[in-house]
Structure formats: C-alpha cells, structure tokens
Amino acid sequence: MKRIDTLCLFLVLMVGTGIFMESIIDSQALLVRKRAISEANDVALILVQMLGIRELAIGSLWIQFDYDSANVMASYHRLLPILDAITWLNPQELDAWGLKTYMRMRKAHRENNRILVEESIRAFDNALQANPENWEFPFEIGRQIFFNIASPGRALPYLERAISFPERHFNVDKIYIKTLLVLGNRQKAEEHVKIILQREDIEPTEKERFKSMIKNPLK
Amino acid sequence: MNPIWVLAKNTLRKSLQARSLFLVLFFALALVFFMIIACKGDESFRQKMVLDAGMTLLKVFGVFLVIFNTLPLFPGERDHHTLHAILSMNVSRSQVVYGLFSGAILALILNFVLMVAIFFLTSAGIGLPLSFSMFRSLVFLFEELCVLTAFSVFFSIGTSFLVALMLCFFILIVGNMTYSLHLIIHETQGVVAKGIAIAYYLLPNFSLFDLKDAAINSQTIPYSYDFAAILYSVSLCVVILCLASWLLERQEIS
Numbered sequence: 001m002k003r004i005d006t007l008c009l010f011l012v013l014m015v016g017t018g019i020f021m022e023s024i025i026d027s028q029a030l031l032v033r034k035r036a037i038s039e040a041n042d043v044a045l046i047l048v049q050m051l052g053i054r055e056l057a058i059g060s061l062w063i064q065f066d067y068d069s070a071n072v073m074a075s076y077h078r079l080l081p082i083l084d085a086i087t088w089l090n091p092q093e094l095d096a097w098g099l100k101t102y103m104r105m106r107k108a109h110r111e112n113n114r115i116l117v118e119e120s121i122r123a124f125d126n127a128l129q130a131n132p133e134n135w136e137f138p139f140e141i142g143r144q145i146f147f148n149i150a151s152p153g154r155a156l157p158y159l160e161r162a163i164s165f166p167e168r169h170f171n172v173d174k175i176y177i178k179t180l181l182v183l184g185n186r187q188k189a190e191e192h193v194k195i196i197l198q199r200e201d202i203e204p205t206e207k208e209r210f211k212s213m214i215k216n217p218l219k
Numbered sequence: 220m221n222p223i224w225v226l227a228k229n230t231l232r233k234s235l236q237a238r239s240l241f242l243v244l245f246f247a248l249a250l251v252f253f254m255i256i257a258c259k260g261d262e263s264f265r266q267k268m269v270l271d272a273g274m275t276l277l278k279v280f281g282v283f284l285v286i287f288n289t290l291p292l293f294p295g296e297r298d299h300h301t302l303h304a305i306l307s308m309n310v311s312r313s314q315v316v317y318g319l320f321s322g323a324i325l326a327l328i329l330n331f332v333l334m335v336a337i338f339f340l341t342s343a344g345i346g347l348p349l350s351f352s353m354f355r356s357l358v359f360l361f362e363e364l365c366v367l368t369a370f371s372v373f374f375s376i377g378t379s380f381l382v383a384l385m386l387c388f389f390i391l392i393v394g395n396m397t398y399s400l401h402l403i404i405h406e407t408q409g410v411v412a413k414g415i416a417i418a419y420y421l422l423p424n425f426s427l428f429d430l431k432d433a434a435i436n437s438q439t440i441p442y443s444y445d446f447a448a449i450l451y452s453v454s455l456c457v458v459i460l461c462l463a464s465w466l467l468e469r470q471e472i473s
Contacts, residue, residue: 003313003461003464003465006457006461007458007461007462010453010454010455010457010458010461011421011454011458013450013451013454014451014454014455014458015420015421017447017448017450017451017454018420018424018427018451019420020447021427021444021447021448021451022424022427024440024441024443024444024447053275053278053279055271055274055275056253056271056272056275058271059267059268059271059272060256063256063268
C-alpha cells in the first residue's frame with residue numbers, strides 16, 4: 001500500500017471515529033464544553049480550561065473560598081469572584097451557584113438593588129439551561145426567590161419545574177405547597193398534599209407534617 | 220533484527236540515560252504537596268482533591284515527559300551524525316520515524332506505569348476506592364499522550380527545538396479547545412461555516428479523551444467509546460507519522 005493510500009485510509013478512520021465519539025457524548029456534556037469564553041472574567045480561567053486542569057483548579061478555588069470565608073484574615077470581597085470562577089469552570093457546581101445567588105440576593109436586599117436581583121436570577125437561568133435534568137437547580141432558585149426576595153409568584157414556575165422530577169426530595173413539595181398557600185391557592189395545595197400522602201417512600205411522620213401545613217398554613 | 224525495534228530500544232536507553240525517571244520523583248513530590256494542601260477539608264473533599272490532583276499531575280507530567288523526551292530525539296540523531304550511519308545501513312527514513320516514535324512510546328509507558336503505580340498507592344493509602352472508571356480515564360489519558368508524542372516527532376523533524384516546543388504547546392491548547400470551533404460554526408454561514416466544520420474534524424480533538432463532563436452528568440459511556448478512542452488515537456498517530464516520514468524524505472541530510 002502506498003503512503004498516500006495509508007494516509008487517506010487513516011484520515012477517514014480518524015474523522016469517522018471522531019464523529020462517532022462525539023455522537024456518544026450527550027448534549028449536556030457538550031454544552032459544558034461550549035460555554036462562551038467571553039463569560040470568563042479571568043485569563044487564568046481560560047488557561048485552566050485550555051490545559052484541561054479544571055477539576056484541580058475547582059478544588060483549589062474551594063480551598064481558597066474556605067480560607068477566605070472562615071479564616072481570621074477573612075476577605076469576603078473575594079468570595080463572589082471565586083464562586084463565579086467555579087461556576088464558569090463547571091456549571092454543574094450547585095453549591096457554588098446556590099451560595100453566590102444567596103450572597104447576591106442578600107446584598108441586593110440590603111441595598112434595595114433590583115438590578116442585582118434580576119442579574120442573579122438571569123445567571124441562575126443559564127445554570128438551569130446547562131442542567132436541565134437536575135431537579136436541584138430549579139428547586140434552589142425557587143427556594144431562594146421565595147425566602148430571600150419574598151416573591152412567591154416568581155418562585156412558583158421554578159418549583160413546578162422541580163416537582164416534575166420523580167426523583168426529587170420531599171422538601172421540594174414542602175416549599176411548593178407553602179408557596180401555593182402563600183399565593184392563596186389552597187385547593188391546589190390540598191390536591192398536592194393528597195398526592196404526597198399516597199407516596200410510599202415518605203415516612204408517616206413527614207406525612208403528618210404535610211397534613212399540618214394545610215391545617216396551619218401560617219405556621 | 221527489525222530496525223524499528225532496534226531504534227526503539229536505543230531511544231528508550233537514551234531516555235533512561237537522560238534521567239527521565241526523575242520526572243516520576245517530582246510527580247510523587249507534587250502529589251504529596253497537593254495532599255498536604257487538601258488535608259484541610261473533610262474526608263470526601265480530601266479524596267476528591269487527591270483524585271483530581273493525581274489525574275491532573277499525571278497529565279501535566281505526562282505532557283512534560285512527552286515533549287522534553289521526544290523533541291530532542293531527531294535533532295540529537297542528526298547532530299551526532301548517527302542519522303547518517305542509520306540511513307547508510309539500508310534503513311528507510313520511514314523506519315527511522317517509526318523507530319523513534321516507538322522508543323518514545325516505550326519511555327512513556329515506563330514512566331506512565333510508574334506514575335500510575337505511585338498514584339494508586341497514594342490513593343489506597345488514604346482509602347480512596349479504586350474504580351474501573353478511574354482506570355478508563357487513565358487509558359484515555361495515555362492515548363492522548365501517545366497522540367502528543369506523534370506530534371512531537373513530527374515537529375522535531377520539521378523545525379528547530381524552540382519552534383517545535385512552542386508548536387507542541389500550541390497543538391495541546393488547540394486540541395483542548397477544538398470544540399470552541401462549534402461557537403464560530405453557529406455564528407457563520409455558507410462556505411466559511413463548512414470550512415470551519417471540516418477543520419473541526421481534521422484537527423486533533425483532545426477533549427474526546429476527557430470524559431469528566433459526561434461523568435459529572437452521570438452519563439454512562441458505552442464500551443464502544445473506548446474502542447473508538449483507541450481507533451481514533453491510532454489513526455491520528457498513523458496520519459501524523461505518515462506526514463512526518465514524508466517530511467523527512469524531502470529533507471536533505473547533510
């Protein structure tokens with residue numbers, strides 16, 4: 001076989017296997033890889049991504065976060081950029097998303113800054129797009145909107161999305177029922193409690209708590 | 220005896236003489252250093268950190284080993300006039316390329332196995348469970364390093380050491396960022412988009428060897444992917460080595 005034949009044969013093999021391998025990796029994983037470089041706020045982050053040392057960088061950033069938040073020499077102003085860096089490197093880091101949204105919402109509440117609230121929610125919407133199969137993300141943003149900015153009407157669509165996942169924790173249902181009761185939709189809340197009571201994976205003590213939510217909605 | 224095998228053995232011997240095994244020692248020291256940093260967190264964090272640090276260090280030291288072990292091979296043979304002697308013994312230029320590549324791969328296997336053994340011992344020492352997925356990731360990493368070795372051989376034939384060094388790092392970065400071309404494809408249209416799409420599949424895509432994103436999403440990767448990855452890396456190596464031998468045949472060895 002001539003060299004040109006070998007070259008062409010293996011070139012075709014290379015392209016073919018490359019396409020095949022890419023078809024196996026699902027769209028979520030590809031979405032993580034395709035996030036916009038323009039969203040990175042640090043050149044070092046892009047370098048980390050380029051060299052493929054993301055996991056180690058995330059671990060180091062968590063150590064830095066721990067140091068900055070709990071140490072005597074704490075520097076709180078650095079916490080949000082650290083969390084932003086973590087979520088850029090890995091949009092699946094729910095803890096980082098939750099923490100940074102909480103911090104931004106509390107800050108916005110203190111300063112009565114509506115723009116910052118909207119920015120936080122918009123950023124979390126991107127996280128939802130990157131993690132469409134995870135119930136924890138809609139639950140986290142719904143919970144934060146409900147408790148931190150006291151806007152049950154805005155929290156409801158997120159919580160409805162979270163309860164559509166069969167594998168969810170029953171805490172999602174608790175917050176969902178609470179939101180419905182606050183919004184005055186008692187009938188829907190009662191219907192949902194009935195569904196919960198039929199579930200066998202929830203303990204009787206928890207079921208009693210669900211019943212008491214309907215009996216004492218203000219508790 | 221097959222000249223490729225003789226050249227490979229000779230290359231491995233030269234690599235050992237160049238004290239490439241010192242890299243293994245530095246790898247062990249770096250691993251211990253990261254374990255000390257990670258000891259602050261709880262048990263699960265410590266285990267994750269050691270796993271991430273171990274895998275990353277294996278990649279970083281693997282890249283260093285490949286680049287600094289392979290790049291001086293061809294210029295060394297040329298400068299010491301051993302290339303003349305080899306070619307005068309009825310050894311073809313293609314055989315020289317394949318022999319040097321095989322030797323570099325042998326040196327990589329030796330160092331990589333030692334580093335993996337240290338990593339496994341450390342992991343077992345802190346009670347990190349050794350999983351099959353970890354073994355799979357290591358195989359993928361090894362395949363990536365083999366492709367990088369082929370590129371190093373190619374660049375060392377075509378250019379000087381410094382240029383080859385820069386090109387190796389460039390190809391490593393491009394390989395890890397090839398998927399970014401998707402962004403440009405979506406924003407362009409017509410011939411340009413088609414041209415970029417062709418370039419996307421012709422360029423080496425190192426992110427195909429990185430399954431961490433899929434693992435985070437708990438996606439089960441079928442075993443057919445492993446076989447495809449082997450085929451992909453072998454095809455890529457053969458293509459690059461064919462180009463390297465073509466390049467060498469067009470060079471005048473004086």
